[in-house]
Amino acid sequence: MKKVLAIILGGGAGTRLYPLTKLRAKPAVPVAGKYRLIDIPVSNCINSEIYKIYVLTQFNSASLNRHIARTYSFAGFSEGFVEVLAAQQTPDSPSWFQGTADAVRKYLWLLEEWDNEEFLILSGDHLYRMDYRQFLQRHRDTNADITLSVIPIDDRRASDFGLMKIDESNGRVVSFSEKPKGDELAQMRVDTTILGLTPEQAQAQPYIASMGIYVFKREVLIKLLKESLERTDFGKEIIPDAAKDYNVQAFLYDGYWEDIGTIEAFYNANLALTQQPLPPFSFYDEQAPIYTRPRYLPPTKLLDCNVTQSMIGEGCILRNCRITHSVLGVRSRIESGCIIEDSLLMGSDFYQNSAERQCSLTKGDIPVGIGTDSIIRRAIIDKNARIGHDVKIINKDNVQEAEREKQGFYIRSGITVILKNATIPDGTVI
Known part of the structure; x- marks a missing residue:
């Protein structure tokens, strides 16, 4: 070789x-x-x-x-x-x-x-x-x-x-x-x-x-x-x-x-990758591991959550939410009352500490992560996205293709893709 x-x-x-x-x-x-x-x-x-x-x-x-x-x-x-x-x-x-x-x-x-x-x-x-x-x-x-x-x-x-x-x-x-x-x-x-x-x-x-x-x-x-x-x-x-x-x-x-x-x-x-009992491709192979950058993140914290058939990266904080058949990337932050189904969340490149998040909310800004009582189905959420309170990303009209770059999203083959660094305001329905 x-x-x-x-x-x-x-x-x-x-x-x-x-x-x-x-x-x-x-x-x-x-x-x-x-x-x-x-x-x-x-x-x-x-x-x-x-x-x-x-x-x-x-x-x-x-x-x-x-x-x-x-x-x-x-x-x-x-x-x-x-x-x-x-x-x-x-x-x-x-x-x-x-x-x-x-x-x-x-x-x-x-x-x-x-x-x-x-x-x-x-x-x-x-x-x-x-x-x-x-x-x-x-x-x-x-x-x-x-x-x-x-x-x-x-x-x-x-x-x-x-x-x-x-x-x-x-x-x-x-x-x-x-x-x-x-x-x-x-x-x-x-x-x-x-x-x-x-x-x-x-x-x-x-x-x-x-x-x-x-x-x-x-x-x-x-x-x-x-x-x-x-x-x-x-x-x-x-x-x-x-x-x-x-x-x-x-x-x-x-x-x-x-x-x-x-x-x-x-x-x-x-x-x-979330399929049970064995996915078609597995990252759990000691003989032939897949390497990536070590980030030295803390363990994921789950606070009163319901998680089924999902993969969750390290360094996430999830509060009182329901995650079904989804993949969550590193540093994902999901607030209480959220429902995530059949979705891929890529997580975040950085943390906002409690003071920064509280300051954002006080100013009327939206912190990084998924806000309270939001519903996400059949979607890809790119990194550092800021999803507000009571947002519904559900493709309610079953649109197959759409380009809404100014609004922060695309739809491809019926899958809603939220752009990297996008902000989705409170109460938005996609």
């Missing part, structure tokens, strides 16, 4: 996750009450003994830089690092990143300085736990130029992914199509029993989808990026073209994996 260099792609502007990406890069979006999305691929690398990690970003990277600097510091006796490479303009390259491949190409001059044998290319907005050592072993055993991590997928979601066909005899990828539609999609149907699925499973999942996780031989990646400057994306251009002339192999991943690049997928993945 010392010969592997990991590159995590931070993604573009994150428009599908907006407004959560309004003030932060996509990998910096909080997840599961105390983590950030970037913690997932970085932790997978560390657990796989891959310690040289670059993160490529372009948009709103300040909070991501801060999180990585405070979280990942390897001992001085190791070559290990987690370093952010932000998009930059140079005399040779005056433009910003044009795509995933172009982002790596812009920093080839730096990547080539390392004495590595493989480049591991990862995405920054997926939720999964994976031992990359098995992935790389498959890559080396098949003497592949490129290896893709794949999953079987059903008809409903197939057009959202890059799909491929595989030679049954040697496992080589013979064709690849990025997010096909219509007739092109129908042509990508395959018998997925070649991946080891049962006939029943193969019938339900007749496509092989790329997870956006790749291993390249060092010289192959450098050659592909240097010889085709107009090709700017791995999934759309580099991989499909390489499938014709290079040994491109597929590695079947059979664990939980979720692309959480949309508000709906992000919301569902977070609330799925």
